[in-house]
Structures are given as structure tokens and as C-alpha cells.
Amino acid sequence: MMQRKQNQQKCRGNKRKRLINIPSVRTFKTHQSFSKTLKKVNSSLPKCDNKKNVIVQHLAQKFWLLSKSKHQRTSLKLADKLKDDVHNFYVRNDISYQLPGKRDVVVAKEDDGSKITYQKRILLNSLRENYEFFKEENKNVNLSRSSFAELRPVFVIPKAALAHRNCLCLYHENICLLLKSLDKYVGGNYCSSLETFTNSLVEEQVSNGSAKITWSQWMNECGRAEKKEFSGTVDEAVLLLKSRVECLLFHVYIKREQSRYFEKLKTEVTDEKVVLQVDFAENFSMKEQDEIQQAHWNSKSLSIFTAFVWSKTENFSFSLPSSDVTHDTFVVNSALEIILNHVESVLPNVTEINCFSDGAASQFKQRYHFRNLTSIANERNIDLRWNFFATSHGKGVVDGIVGVVKRLVWSAILAGDVCRSVEDFIKLARKKTDKIIVTEIKIDEIQKSKIKLENIFKTAKSVPEPQKMHYVKVVNENELEVFIIATTFTFRRRKMANNEYIKFNNDLNLNFKSRRSVVYGTHCIVSSSQPLACQAGLEILRKGGNAADAAVATAATLNVTEPCSCGIGGDCFVLYYNNQTKKISSLNGSGRSPKNLTLDKLRQMGIREKHIPFNNLNAVTVPGAVDAFIETIKLFGSGNLTLNEIFNPAIRLAEEGYPVSEITAHSWALSEQSIKQASDNGNDMLRNGKAPKAGQIMTMPKLAKTLREIADKGRDGFYKGPIAEAIVELIQSKGGLMTLEDLSEHRSTPVEPISISYSLNNNQRIRIWECPPNGQGLVALMAIGILEQIQKQNKIPSLENVEHNSAEYLHILIESLRLAFSDGSYFVSDPDFEHVPVQELLSSTYLANRAENFNPISINKNLQHGKPVNSSDTVYFAVTDSQGNACSFIFSNYTGFGTAAIPNNCGFTLHSRGSNFILEEGHPNCIQPGKRPYHTIIPSMITNENGDLLACYGVMGGFMQPQGHLQVLMNMVRYHMNVQAALDAPRFCIDAPYGNSTDDNIPSEVLLEDGISEEVIEKLKSYGHHVRLVKGVHRSIFGRGQIIAKLDNDENQLVWAAGSDPRADGHATGY
Known part of the structure; x- marks a missing residue:
């Protein structure tokens, strides 16, 4: 009986379960309609039971009738440390940036069930790119891209999730x-x-x-x-x-450089030095809740000027609405008055304001605005700088401010509040938030601003090329400094006299054909870029020193008088001609990388570029100049003078002071900010905190002390002891890896010079000499050899029959150099680490093969070549003496002041030559411990086939140097110009985007110096060249050369003839 009851209950329970799953009539009107629908579904399913089960299960999961099965990972569980590393990688500022708005948040559920609110971050690169960056930094980590993507924090949003695939430019x-x-x-x-x-x-x-x-x-x-x-x-x-x-x-x-600079400034703010960012928002249309359709056409708008101030004590947000919707510079001026008044009331000691704004906005790049900056700076006694972000970049926090204010006001309108005027807008905004300063820019204040500016500056002329500007600094009430970011930083100054802009009247007018005469001497000559350095060299020669002694004295003095180009924190190369033996010797005075520095370590430091940045102190190789000075005197000197006597002219000028020359003052001003920021010792190379101006007296007591230490103790005074310790301490404090051992073990290397023979039309041959690799002198020799082979192959007529600086002539030289760079940029490296096939590259067979690539009427489009970066941050000088000896000497920091970092109590800057390493595994010029980088500085000499010296010469200027060597040589030997005319003649320069010594196929631009005709320019374009004419101070890109030639004469008496480049401050002098 009991068993029967249990069976009945079980039967009723099963029936109840079946009834629950039967759809109710509320879903289907009748059971018949449900049956028909079910029949249709069954007929569409596959006959295979397995397939049918999969489809039904998937549909049930899709409509949440069944819970989805969790994916079971077959791989091992990822380590917590790896998860943390990936998380920390995603939230780094160089990987993602944080959105500023109050609504830009994500609520995430933690493992313990708690909820945390995060601010959204946007990835700067794609997930694929970030995965490559992560793997590059963590080469020993085994992590798939899918796992890397799964570990992305929920608040870090990839690019693909945004409205645009990339930035809006x-x-x-x-x-x-x-x-x-x-x-x-x-x-x-x-x-x-x-x-x-x-x-x-x-x-x-x-x-x-x-x-x-x-x-x-x-x-x-x-x-x-x-x-x-x-x-x-x-x-x-x-x-x-x-x-x-x-x-x-x-x-x-540009965008990356500005972002780094912007972030750096924000981390260094004080209550005296603040950062200000400003921008105009889109106009706000004033509306009401339940507004009728016709009211839309009568609605009023207001403009909103936004700003944010960073200081140490407090940050400020500004939202400044106005009924003036013109967005012009007069509104900008009125808004600035409001902002600056508030800043000065809260921060009364403010002395410097770095302002950032949209680079594409015309109201910020307008003549009244530029001229008004000087007025604001003068009236408020502040140091004012204005930075222009690259197009469509840099909005950041100011966009977030206006977004917050607009949303708050609009939410109030939706809640029933009225916004019919600027006053209403301000009232609602202040009601919703007290963290943003909301103040009206009144119409009458804008009108006053307009009248004031127009009356004071009504004669102000338009500013040429404002769209190219990236940075403006107020110098005084009549001067602005204008900076333009380029592949190397360039600079211009505008002087305002009589309330108007003069187009670069203060821009170092280099509109020459020079009218300098050749300098002759029967005993000795020094030719350099600084007259005081020439006098120092002559002083040593008069005391009985020879060309080598005088060269070291000249170099040491150039460190004092032109530190913006060279210094004992850099490198040098020397060619020395001994008239008795008729032998040319070479000395490699370049330094090596630290023994602890490797490519892997640079990647771990976050350096992902192909080069070490110029301002990174890992770009400092061991400074080789001091040891090269001492070795030059030891190997080639007269022995008549002590090191103290040779250094004395430089020490005297550093202690007593000297007037700064014009072009040097210009270059010094370029690097003023870099000097201040690179180390805590910037004032050692500034005059009252500023770069010295032309004609001002500059003393350098700490450099004098350093030079005296070297003069007293020799190389140990620099590579050991307090100076060496200061160098290492500074480099290591900035994340560098140089050690005292790296310095103490350094030695210059005597090397055999390399040369090539070149035929003249009179069946005579000359021989051109250069320093071997790691210097780029090989490129100059290859270009000369290729040029000769092109003539031998009858692809061109003899150069004497081709007009100088005609399109045909320039095309021949340009293509010869491009062919030479294509090999030199790859093979030139440290021969102690990589085999450099110098003899093979200079063989006539190989050069003839390369010449086959020349087309007389078109560029070689498929030619892979290095991408030269040009500058004149080097000094070249030549010295000859009464015994017929000659010294060809080149000395450099590489990029202006190099890294601009000054060791404590030393008075000199450290160079940046390590930036020439290629950070690419397997490249011959890839960085390795104790390796010398590709070097651009190259001295040169010319002899006849009997070994008699004809000339020593050089053209400083980065990768311009082999180009300058070829052009100056052709001017002398093919067009029979005297030494001064050979330097005066307009030059070309193969230029290209940033990065040298790689094999990227990027078409190079050919820069032509002012003086080359428009007809020539157009014809070069027809050959396929990308051509740009360069004028004014920017002509320094064509290098600055010096030449001393030995003349033949019937009396068999020694006569020297010298020329000095008018693109520099120097001259040649002798007796």
C-alpha cells in the first residue's frame, strides 16, 4: 500500500515538472499554434542528433535559459608577479593616459566581491604594439598575446574601442x-x-x-x-x-618631444614657476527644458575659455564663459588677465609661467597676441613662455574641464533650471561645482582690451610663418625668441622696434657672398672659428711650439670661447703632417661606451627608439678629448713647451673673461633651457642665469680650475680623481652606467689614415687623406672615387665643362654622395668589434660598380641610404708651422652642448656621441660594451703623389662633413678657386628625417644655400630631387670650414694661404 502511494506521488511530480515546461497560453494563444511553431523549428534543425544538441544548447545559452560553461584553461596558472607586471605596464604613462572627466570612470568588481571605481585610461598604441613593447622589455617572460590581452585592466581602454582609429589630425x-x-x-x-x-x-x-x-x-x-x-x-x-x-x-x-617636455615641466612646478594650459571650447547653445521647435532658431550661444594651472601648493581649474563668440585674440587677452590676476593673488611670488595652447588655433598665433606677450611679461615682471602643441594634440585636461561644466549645466537644465544668459550659465555651474573657477569674460572688458591692443600695436605687421612655431619666449619688451622643433632644434629671434615686427633683423644676417681676402703667411697660420683661439695658437707658435702644440692650445681655448660646439667633455680626431718624413699620422680621440651598457639594459630602461636620446646620459661615451690632447703633444709635439704653457692661454681667458662672439651667442641662447634642466650646475655656463649675449664678457672660473688640474696632472687629472668622480656621479644620478673604471682605462688610438687618389686633367694625381672608421671619412673618399668613376664611364663630361653649381653639377655630386652614404652608413663602425672592409670599399672595381647606379637625368629612387642629420655643433681648425708641419684637428660635443649636463665644479658639458649608436640587434653600429660609435667628425688633408702637403682642410657640421669635403675639394681642384672663395661658394646639403646610419628607404631632401638660382632649383626638381632653399642663420646647416694651403713659388720659399668660413665667427691669422 505504501509503495503504491509513493509511486503515485512520483508520477504526479513528474507530470507537474512536464507541465511547468509547457508554454502558457499567454505566450501562444493555443497549444495548436505552439505545436506548429515547434514543428517549424524541428524541420530547420539538422538530422544529426549531435549537431542538433549543439545548436539547441547554444540557443539556450544565448537566451540565458542555460548558464554558459566557463572556459577551462589548459595552460598553467599565471604567476601573480607576472599579472602585477602586466597590470603595471598597462597603467604606465608612456603606455596609456588618464581621462580627466568626472564621468570617465569604470566600476570594477574585485576578486573578493568588492567594487572599486577607477578613472579610465586610453592606450596610446594598439594591443598588438603594446604586446611587442612588453615582450621587448621582458624577453625572458613566456606570455601569449591572448593572455596579455586578457590581463588588460578593465579601466584601460584600447584604441579600437574609441570613436576614431587614431588621433584626429x-x-x-x-x-x-x-x-x-x-x-x-x-x-x-x-x-x-x-x-x-x-x-x-x-x-x-x-x-x-x-x-x-x-x-x-x-x-x-x-x-x-x-x-x-x-x-x-x-x-x-x-x-x-x-x-x-x-x-x-x-x-x-614633435608630438612625443612636446609631451615629454610638458610632463617634465609639470613634475617640476613650484609656487614660483607654474604651468598654464589654455584652450577655447566649442560654443554652448543656451536652451530650456521642453523648448518649442521654433525657439531653436533664436537660441543664443556663448563661448567658453578653459584653463588649468599647475603649481606646488594648489592647482586651479578655470571655465570662463562669454557672450562674445568670436574666439579672437582680444578675448584671449581678457581671459589671461582674469587668470593671471587670480594666480598672482594666490601665488604672489610667481616669477615664471610656461603656457601651453593649441598649435592650430589662430587666436594664439596672431600678431597682437605675440606682441601682447611682451607687454604682459613687462607689466607683471614675469618670465613668460608660450608653447604651441602639435596639430590636434595636447588638449588633455582643459577639454575635460569644459566637458564637466557643460554636462553639469545641461543636467541642471534637464532638471528644470533656466539658462538664458551667461549669468544663468555661471549661476548653474557654480551651483553644481565649487572646484572650478567660473567667471564671466565681460564684453566691456573685451572692448577695452581691443582698444588697448590696437592703439599700442596698430603698426604691428603680420608674423611670417606662425604655423611653424612651437615655442615663444619673451626676452624683453622688444624681443621674442621663437623656437621651431625640427630634426635638430632650430631657433629664431624677432626684435620689435617702433612697435612693429622686423622680419628677423636680429636673426644673424648671413646674406653673404663674403668679401674676405685670403690670408698669407711665410711662417705659420692658424685658422679657426674663433679669433681668440687663433691668437692662442699663434702665442704658442711664437714661443717655439710646433703645429701640434698650437693645435692643442687652440682646442683648449675653443672649449672656453665656443663651448656650444666643443669641449673636454667630448671627442676629437687629429691628422698630423710631418714635413721631414712626409708622413701623415692619425689619432682617434673618440671614447667608448661604458662596459656595463648593453642593448638589453637600454630596453629595460624604456628606450625603444633606434637611438639613445640626446639628453639621456647613457648617450655619454667616455670623453676622449683630454687624452687625445696629451697624446697629440706626446706623439707630434715639439717638446719645447710644458702642458701648463700650452693650456695657459685658455686658462687665462676662462679666469679673466672674454667677449662672446655673435654666432656663438646665438647658439648659446639656443641651449639655455637645456643647460638649466640637464643638471643642477647650469649656472656654471650661464651669465646671471642667462645665456651671454654678443659682446658680453663671460668668465668660466670652474672650467679654468679644471683645465689647470689637467695641466698640472696630465691625463690623470681628468680620468682619475675629483673630475672623474664628478662625471661618474652625475651620469649615475641620471640613470647612466658609466664607472670610474671606464674612465681610467680609456686611451686614444694612433691609427693609419686612409686615402684615395684622384686624377686632375693635367695627368697629375692628388691624394686625399681622412681618418679611418669609426669616423665617416670613408664616406668622403668613396664619394670622390665614385665621382671619378662616373667621369671615366663617360656618363658626364669633364667637370671643368660643367658650370659650377648648375643643376647638372649639383646632381652629380648629390648622387655620388648618396651612393657613398648608402655604404658608409652601414659599414662605418668600431673596427675593434666589426670588420670594416675599407680597402674593398675604396677599390676602383667596387667604386666603378657603384657608379653604374648613376643616372645623369634622374635620381636613383630605389637607392637605400643613411638619413643624415646635419648641424654645426663641432669645431674644425687647421694649424701650420714654419717647419712645414700641419695639423688638421676636429673637436666636438656632437649636439651643441651635447647632453648639456655639467659635472659638479667642473665647468664643462658632457657630449652626446653615444646617440649615434643604432639600437638594432645585428647592426654593425649596434651598441656593445666598450665600443666606439659611428663618428661624424673628420679632418682631412691633400698631398701630391710624392707626399708633399698641398692643403689641410675640413668642414664641420655633423653629416654635412663629407658633403662639405667633396664640395670644397671640387671648388679648389676643378674650378681653381682660391681657398677663401672655395669656402664662400654656396653649398648643398643632403638632409632627411631624424635618424642616421640606417637603411630605411626614405627620400632625402636636398637643402640649397641662398645664392643658388631659382632656375637650378626647378631643374633639380625635374630630376626628382626634393629641394628646399635655406636662408639666413639656418645656413649654418651647410657647415663651417677652414683651409690652409701650401703655395708653390719660384723662390722655393714657404708660403701658406688660408681661408676661413664666413658662416662662423672666426678668421685665419698668421705671420
């Missing part, structure tokens, strides 16, 4: 549009980085270059962007793409 979008059009015609794979993309962009990947295609491009005309359609061939689109990539590389470089 046309540089990025135009490349995307071109790639989209070229997709069918250009082969290739996905590129994980910008560098990979540019390396892979070669014409061999184009399947059909003549095919007709169309593409779109954003064009900016009259301040407004518009997308336009274009048509042409695939080859034309590829050429356009390459030029767009060049612009993008430059744009990205």
Missing part, C-alpha cells in the same frame, strides 16, 4: 585613406609599428604601378578642412604616401 587620416585606396595594388603584411611600416614601404611591392586609381585626402584650406577626391596612377599614389609618411614621422616626433 590629417597626418594620420590621410595615410589611412591612401592605404585604403592602395590596398589592391601594394602587397605586404600587417606592421606592428611605425618603424616597421616605413621600412616595408618599398616600390617592389607594387603589383601594377601604371593602374589608374582614385583616393581621398583631407585638405586644409583657409583654416577649414575638407575631404577632396584625387585620381592618378598607383605609382603617383605611392610617391604621395611616402611624402605623407615623412610628414607623419616629423609630426609624431
Whole structure:
């Protein structure tokens, strides 16, 4: 009986369960309709039971009728430390940036069930790129990309989740549009980085270059962007793409440099030195809740000026609305008055303001605004600088402020509040938040500002090329300094007299053909970039020293009088001609990298570029100059003078002071900020905290003390003891790896010079001499050899029959140099680490083979070559003596003041030559412990085949040097110019985007010096050259040379003839 009851209950329970799963009539009207639907579903399912089960289960999970099964990982559980490392990587400021808005938050659930609110962060690169960066920094970690992506914190948002694939500027979008059009015609794979993309962009990947295609491009005309359609061939689109990539590389470089500078300034703010960022927001339309449709056409708008101030004590947010919606510079001035008044009331001791604004906004790059900066700085007695962000970058926190204010006001309107005027807007904003200063920019204040500016500056003329400016600094009430970020930083100053801009009247007017005469002497001559250094060399020669002794005295004095180019914290190279033996000797005075410095360690430090940044103290190789000075005297000196006597002219000038020359003062001013920021000892090389001006007396007592220590103790005075300890202490304090052992073990290296023979038309031959690698003298010799082989192959007529500086002549030299750079940029490295096939590269067979690549009417588009970076941050000088000896000497910091870092109590800066290493595994010039980098500085000499000296010469200026050597040589031997005219003649310079000694196929730009005709420029363009004319102070990019030649005469008496480059401050002098 009991068993029967149990069975009945079980049967009823099963029936109840079945009834629960039967759909109610509320879902289907009848059971019949449900049956028909179920039949249709069954008929659409596959007959296979397994497939049917999978589909039904998937649908049930999709509609949450069944819980989804969790994925079971088959791999080992990731270590907690690895998870933490990945998390910390994602939230680094160089990987992602934080959004500022109050609503830019994410609520995340922790493992323990608690909820935490995080501020959103946006990845700067794609997940793929970040994974590559992570693997590069953590080479020993085994982590898949999928696991890396899974470990991304929920508040870190990848690029793909944003509304745009990249930043909003046309540089990025135009490349995307071109790639989209070229997709069918250009082969290739996905590129994980910008560098990979540019390396892979070669014409061999184009399947059909003549095919007709169309593409779109954003064009900016009259301040407004518009997308336009274009048509042409695939080859034309590829050429356009390459030029767009060049612009993008430059744009990205500027954006990164500015971001680093901006972040650095924000970390260094005090209550005396503050950072201000300003911007205009989009206009706000005033509306009401339940507003009728017709009211939309009568709605009023207001403009909102936003600002944020960083200081040590307190940060300030500003939202300044105005009923004036013009966004012009008069509104800007009124807003600045409000902001500065508040800042000065809270921070009464403020002395310096670094302001940042949108670089594309015309109201910030306007003549009244520029002129008003000087007025503001003068009236308030503050040091005022204005920085312009790269196009479409840098908005940051000011955009967040206006977004918050607009949302708060709009939420109040939705809640029923009224906003019909600026006063209403301010009232609602203040009601919602007390953390943002909300104040009206009143119309009457704007009118007063306009009247004031127009009356004072009504004669102000338009400022040329304001769109290129990146930084403006007020010097005084009549002067502004204007900086332009380029592949090397360039500088211009504008002087305002009689309330108007004079277009670079104070911009070191170098509009020459020089009218200098050749300097002759029968005993000795010194030719350098500084007259006082020439006098120092002559003083030593008069005391019985020879050319080597005088060269060291000249070099030491140049460290005092032109520290913006050279110094004992740098390197040097020497060629010495002994008239008795007719032998040329060479000394390599370049330093090596620290023994602890490796590529892996640089990557661990976060350096992912192809080069060590110039301002990173790991770019400091062991300074080789001091040991080279002492070895020069030991190997080649007269023995008549002590080291103290040779150093005495330099020490005397450093202690007693000297007037700073014009071009040196200009270069010094360029680096004023770098000197202040690179170390705590910047004032050692400044005059009352400022760069000295032309004609001002500059004393350098700490440098004098250092030179005296070297004079007393020799090399040990520099490479051991207090000076060495100060160098190491400074470098290590900035994250560098140099040790005292690196310094004490350094020695200069006597090396055999390399040379090549060149034929003149009279069947005579001359021989050109250079220092061997790791210097780039090999490039100059190869270019000379290729040029001769081109003539032998009858591809061109004899150069005497080609007009000097004609398009044909310039094309021949440019292509010869490009061919030489393509080899030299790869092979030139430290021969102690890599085999440099000098003899093979200089063989006539190989040079003839390279000359086959020359086309007399077109550039070689497929030529891979180095990307020269040019500057004149070096000094070259030449010295000859009464015994017929000669010294060709070059001495450099590499980039202006180098790193600009000054060791404590030493008075000199450390160079940045290590930036020439290529941070690429397997490259011959890749950094290794104790290795010398690719060196740009090269002295040169010319002899006849009998070994008699004809001339010693050089042209300083980075990668301009081999180019200058070739041009000056041709001027002398082919066009029979005297030594001064050979230097005066306008030059060209092969220039290109940042980065040297790589094999990227990026078309180089040819810079032409003012004086080359427009007709020549147009013809060079027809050959395919990218050409730009360079004028004014920027002509220093063409280098600064010195020449001393030995003349033949019937009396068999010694006569020297010297020339000095008018692009420098110096001259030649002798007796």
C-alpha cells in the first residue's frame, strides 16, 4: 500500500515538472499554434542528433535559459608577479593616459566581491604594439598575446574601442585613406609599428604601378578642412604616401618631444614657476527644458575659455564663459588677465609661467597676441613662455574641464533650471561645482582690451610663418625668441622696434657672398672659428711650439670661447703632417661606451627608439678629448713647451673673461633651457642665469680650475680623481652606467689614415687623406672615387665643362654622395668589434660598380641610404708651422652642448656621441660594451703623389662633413678657386628625417644655400630631387670650414694661404 502511494506521488511530480515546461497560453494563444511553431523549428534543425544538441544548447545559452560553461584553461596558472607586471605596464604613462572627466570612470568588481571605481585610461598604441613593447622589455617572460590581452585592466581602454582609429589630425587620416585606396595594388603584411611600416614601404611591392586609381585626402584650406577626391596612377599614389609618411614621422616626433617636455615641466612646478594650459571650447547653445521647435532658431550661444594651472601648493581649474563668440585674440587677452590676476593673488611670488595652447588655433598665433606677450611679461615682471602643441594634440585636461561644466549645466537644465544668459550659465555651474573657477569674460572688458591692443600695436605687421612655431619666449619688451622643433632644434629671434615686427633683423644676417681676402703667411697660420683661439695658437707658435702644440692650445681655448660646439667633455680626431718624413699620422680621440651598457639594459630602461636620446646620459661615451690632447703633444709635439704653457692661454681667458662672439651667442641662447634642466650646475655656463649675449664678457672660473688640474696632472687629472668622480656621479644620478673604471682605462688610438687618389686633367694625381672608421671619412673618399668613376664611364663630361653649381653639377655630386652614404652608413663602425672592409670599399672595381647606379637625368629612387642629420655643433681648425708641419684637428660635443649636463665644479658639458649608436640587434653600429660609435667628425688633408702637403682642410657640421669635403675639394681642384672663395661658394646639403646610419628607404631632401638660382632649383626638381632653399642663420646647416694651403713659388720659399668660413665667427691669422 505504501509503495503504491509513493509511486503515485512520483508520477504526479513528474507530470507537474512536464507541465511547468509547457508554454502558457499567454505566450501562444493555443497549444495548436505552439505545436506548429515547434514543428517549424524541428524541420530547420539538422538530422544529426549531435549537431542538433549543439545548436539547441547554444540557443539556450544565448537566451540565458542555460548558464554558459566557463572556459577551462589548459595552460598553467599565471604567476601573480607576472599579472602585477602586466597590470603595471598597462597603467604606465608612456603606455596609456588618464581621462580627466568626472564621468570617465569604470566600476570594477574585485576578486573578493568588492567594487572599486577607477578613472579610465586610453592606450596610446594598439594591443598588438603594446604586446611587442612588453615582450621587448621582458624577453625572458613566456606570455601569449591572448593572455596579455586578457590581463588588460578593465579601466584601460584600447584604441579600437574609441570613436576614431587614431588621433584626429590629417597626418594620420590621410595615410589611412591612401592605404585604403592602395590596398589592391601594394602587397605586404600587417606592421606592428611605425618603424616597421616605413621600412616595408618599398616600390617592389607594387603589383601594377601604371593602374589608374582614385583616393581621398583631407585638405586644409583657409583654416577649414575638407575631404577632396584625387585620381592618378598607383605609382603617383605611392610617391604621395611616402611624402605623407615623412610628414607623419616629423609630426609624431614633435608630438612625443612636446609631451615629454610638458610632463617634465609639470613634475617640476613650484609656487614660483607654474604651468598654464589654455584652450577655447566649442560654443554652448543656451536652451530650456521642453523648448518649442521654433525657439531653436533664436537660441543664443556663448563661448567658453578653459584653463588649468599647475603649481606646488594648489592647482586651479578655470571655465570662463562669454557672450562674445568670436574666439579672437582680444578675448584671449581678457581671459589671461582674469587668470593671471587670480594666480598672482594666490601665488604672489610667481616669477615664471610656461603656457601651453593649441598649435592650430589662430587666436594664439596672431600678431597682437605675440606682441601682447611682451607687454604682459613687462607689466607683471614675469618670465613668460608660450608653447604651441602639435596639430590636434595636447588638449588633455582643459577639454575635460569644459566637458564637466557643460554636462553639469545641461543636467541642471534637464532638471528644470533656466539658462538664458551667461549669468544663468555661471549661476548653474557654480551651483553644481565649487572646484572650478567660473567667471564671466565681460564684453566691456573685451572692448577695452581691443582698444588697448590696437592703439599700442596698430603698426604691428603680420608674423611670417606662425604655423611653424612651437615655442615663444619673451626676452624683453622688444624681443621674442621663437623656437621651431625640427630634426635638430632650430631657433629664431624677432626684435620689435617702433612697435612693429622686423622680419628677423636680429636673426644673424648671413646674406653673404663674403668679401674676405685670403690670408698669407711665410711662417705659420692658424685658422679657426674663433679669433681668440687663433691668437692662442699663434702665442704658442711664437714661443717655439710646433703645429701640434698650437693645435692643442687652440682646442683648449675653443672649449672656453665656443663651448656650444666643443669641449673636454667630448671627442676629437687629429691628422698630423710631418714635413721631414712626409708622413701623415692619425689619432682617434673618440671614447667608448661604458662596459656595463648593453642593448638589453637600454630596453629595460624604456628606450625603444633606434637611438639613445640626446639628453639621456647613457648617450655619454667616455670623453676622449683630454687624452687625445696629451697624446697629440706626446706623439707630434715639439717638446719645447710644458702642458701648463700650452693650456695657459685658455686658462687665462676662462679666469679673466672674454667677449662672446655673435654666432656663438646665438647658439648659446639656443641651449639655455637645456643647460638649466640637464643638471643642477647650469649656472656654471650661464651669465646671471642667462645665456651671454654678443659682446658680453663671460668668465668660466670652474672650467679654468679644471683645465689647470689637467695641466698640472696630465691625463690623470681628468680620468682619475675629483673630475672623474664628478662625471661618474652625475651620469649615475641620471640613470647612466658609466664607472670610474671606464674612465681610467680609456686611451686614444694612433691609427693609419686612409686615402684615395684622384686624377686632375693635367695627368697629375692628388691624394686625399681622412681618418679611418669609426669616423665617416670613408664616406668622403668613396664619394670622390665614385665621382671619378662616373667621369671615366663617360656618363658626364669633364667637370671643368660643367658650370659650377648648375643643376647638372649639383646632381652629380648629390648622387655620388648618396651612393657613398648608402655604404658608409652601414659599414662605418668600431673596427675593434666589426670588420670594416675599407680597402674593398675604396677599390676602383667596387667604386666603378657603384657608379653604374648613376643616372645623369634622374635620381636613383630605389637607392637605400643613411638619413643624415646635419648641424654645426663641432669645431674644425687647421694649424701650420714654419717647419712645414700641419695639423688638421676636429673637436666636438656632437649636439651643441651635447647632453648639456655639467659635472659638479667642473665647468664643462658632457657630449652626446653615444646617440649615434643604432639600437638594432645585428647592426654593425649596434651598441656593445666598450665600443666606439659611428663618428661624424673628420679632418682631412691633400698631398701630391710624392707626399708633399698641398692643403689641410675640413668642414664641420655633423653629416654635412663629407658633403662639405667633396664640395670644397671640387671648388679648389676643378674650378681653381682660391681657398677663401672655395669656402664662400654656396653649398648643398643632403638632409632627411631624424635618424642616421640606417637603411630605411626614405627620400632625402636636398637643402640649397641662398645664392643658388631659382632656375637650378626647378631643374633639380625635374630630376626628382626634393629641394628646399635655406636662408639666413639656418645656413649654418651647410657647415663651417677652414683651409690652409701650401703655395708653390719660384723662390722655393714657404708660403701658406688660408681661408676661413664666413658662416662662423672666426678668421685665419698668421705671420
